[in-house]
Amino acid sequence: MFEIFRIGFISFSFLDFLDIVLVTLVIYKLYTLLRGTIAAQIFIGLMVVVLLSFLAQAANLRALGWLLKLVSDIWVIAFIILFQPEIRRLLVLLGRTPFFTMFIKTEEKSAIDILTETAFELSQQQHGALIVIIKSSGIRGVFETGEQINAKLTKNLLRSIFYPRSPLHDGAVVVKNDMIEAARCTLPLTQANSIDGYPLGMRHRAGVGISEQADVISIIVSEETGSISISENGQLKRGLSRESFRNTLFQSLKPSKDKKIRSIFEAFSKK
Secondary structure (H helix, E strand, O other): OOEEEEEOOEEEEHHHHHHHHHHHHHHHHHHHHHOOOHHHHHHHHHHHHHHHHHHHHHOOOHHHHHHHHHHHHHHHHHHHHHOHHHHHHHHHHHHHOHHHHOOOOOOOOOHHHHHHHHHHHHHHHOOOEEEEEEOOOOOHHHHOOOEEEEEEOOHHHHHHHOOOOOOOOOOEEEEEOOEEEEEEEOOOOOOOOEEOOEEOOHHHHHHHHHHHHOOEEEEEEOOOOOOEEEEEOOEEEEOOOHHHHHHHHHHHHOOOHHHHHHHHHHHHHHO
């Protein structure tokens, strides 16, 4: 089917080409995930043995092919036993890719749930907070003014950052997807001193200011009153209940169909 060329009795079709490309991609991804570990060296050795076994079978060297196949079978079993942590890490990474998460619903808390719980706990304790969530484009200039974090988004980490005695509590935290990129960032201030008659403090002016200049959402928790506000496109929403706060974040951060497809290709290209 869809034969590309023929050498003697050997034919090479489009399906053969597709098969080779897929196997090459799988081997390459496995190597990139294991690169830098001891498992990578053994993985290369295993691939060499498998290749020699294939060549021996193609050349009809039955004894050598049987010996190499026996070695490769034993090597695979040893590889699985010795490198369980690396294999477990590989399976976790595969499960977190956008392609699989679109079809599999996990019990892991989403970034919106974490942000909602954190905001209301900080509000109850009257710990001021300013969180900037990147929607599409990055804000590299703002990112560079703070301390690089690059850690997974968690409620405890956010609470630790905004604890009043923490050296990072001043300034804004920048969040992208489910990662905290930076803390103690300096934001541009809006020129407005009030919105709808509501006077703006420095934290609110910073939250509104960055939403005027970039495609982001700002979460502002007042240190004086504990009130929670959300700023987007220069607008400020105040007095939100827990459910309305969560729904506002969900509607603002909900990706379109085109964005979902683009994020899948970006995730696979970065791996």
